[in-house]
Amino acid sequence: MKTAPWPPGRLEDRLRTLAEERYHHRHPFNVRMHEGLLSAEELRRWILNRFHYQRHIPIKDALILAKLDDRELRRSWIRRIHDHDGRPEEEGSGGIERWLRLGEAVGLDRALLLSGEGVLPGVRFAVDGYVNFCRNGSPLEAVASSLTELFAPDLMVTRIAAWERHYPWIEPEGLCYFQVRVGQGRRDSEEALDLVHAWARTRADQERVLAAFTFKCDVLWTLLDAVDNAMIHRVETLDVR
Numbered sequence: 001m002k003t004a005p006w007p008p009g010r011l012e013d014r015l016r017t018l019a020e021e022r023y024h025h026r027h028p029f030n031v032r033m034h035e036g037l038l039s040a041e042e043l044r045r046w047i048l049n050r051f052h053y054q055r056h057i058p059i060k061d062a063l064i065l066a067k068l069d070d071r072e073l074r075r076s077w078i079r080r081i082h083d084h085d086g087r088p089e090e091e092g093s094g095g096i097e098r099w100l101r102l103g104e105a106v107g108l109d110r111a112l113l114l115s116g117e118g119v120l121p122g123v124r125f126a127v128d129g130y131v132n133f134c135r136n137g138s139p140l141e142a143v144a145s146s147l148t149e150l151f152a153p154d155l156m157v158t159r160i161a162a163w164e165r166h167y168p169w170i171e172p173e174g175l176c177y178f179q180v181r182v183g184q185g186r187r188d189s190e191e192a193l194d195l196v197h198a199w200a201r202t203r204a205d206q207e208r209v210l211a212a213f214t215f216k217c218d219v220l221w222t223l224l225d226a227v228d229n230a231m232i233h234r235v236e237t238l239d240v241r
């Protein structure tokens, strides 16, 4: 006998329960960040390594775009690439540019971020894992893996407040990436959730959604593990002090 699909709302409840356990807001590195316990060196290392994630987001979105066979859907999804890469007619726009400015706000040269030097092996593996998951997965799985963004805006609001309070040495323009992303993240994750609700018609599909979401939580967690462990073992891949 085939297992019946969960009723509407149940899938979302399951996602929220999973996030409560596994989303990276619970990672010890984020907890210490919000408590104001990170050194300048630790924050810089996070920003440098997270840039590796940021610059791959439009690449994975281009892979998803290529899987969408509907013109309206492609028209909507392509906005994500513009949001990160910026539009040619708006020089200096886009999330990647704002992240480079975040780097500058903590004293990291943009040339260093762009060089990729100092990106930890664990971060490279985690980001490769995410990009390849979207390359090889079904449209449903690839879109579902972006659903962690349902929980990113609240985390960013906490992060902005924590940075203003505990790390006043960071130039305020550095926060711009997060201030802009809060709204974009809410809109993008609601769009992704609507697609997932429309596409996941069977219990097996719904289970695939949860598996994709869990995988993505693990990507984000592993990225922070790598950054955190570099501190503990003082891996001197790069002096970013």
Ligand SMILES: O=C(O)c1cc(C(=O)O)c2c(n1)C(=O)C(=O)c1cc(C(=O)O)[nH]c1-2
Residues within 6 Å of the ligand: 057, 095, 145, 146, 147, 148, 149, 150, 151, 152, 155, 156, 181, 220
């Ligand atoms: O700082 C964060 O905690 C955080 C989390 C996430 C997320 O949960 O995937 C994203 C972002 N930031 C982000 O800035 C971003 O552009 C983004 C895109 C995506 C995605 O999977 O498509 N996630 C996230």
